[in-house]
Amino acid sequence: MNANLEFLEAEVMKLPSADRARLLERLIASLDADPAIDVAWEREAARREAQLTDGTVSEIPGHEAIARLRARLVK
Known part of the structure; x- marks a missing residue:
C-alpha cells in the first residue's frame, strides 16, 4: 500500500461510524457506475x-x- 493510501485510510478511520458508512456507500456506488x-x-x-x-x-x-x-x- 502506498503512503498516500495509508494516510487516507488512517484519516477515514478517525471518522464517526455513520460518516464511514456513508463514504463506503459512495465508494461502492462509484465502482458500480454504469x-x-x-x-x-x-x-x-x-x-x-x-x-x-x-x-x-x-x-x-x-x-x-x-x-x-x-x-x-x-x-
Whole structure:
C-alpha cells in the first residue's frame, strides 16, 4: 500500500461510524457506475410510479410483501 493510501485510510478511520458508512456507500456506488443501468432503473421507477398513479397496481405494506415472498420461497 502506498503512503498516500495509508494516510487516507488512517484519516477515514478517525471518522464517526455513520460518516464511514456513508463514504463506503459512495465508494461502492462509484465502482458500480454504469449510466445504462442508471437509466434503466429510472425508467423502471417511472413505470412503477405511473402504475400506482393510474391504479393498475396498488401499494401493500412492506411486511406483507416480505411475507408473500417468504411464502413463495417455501413452496
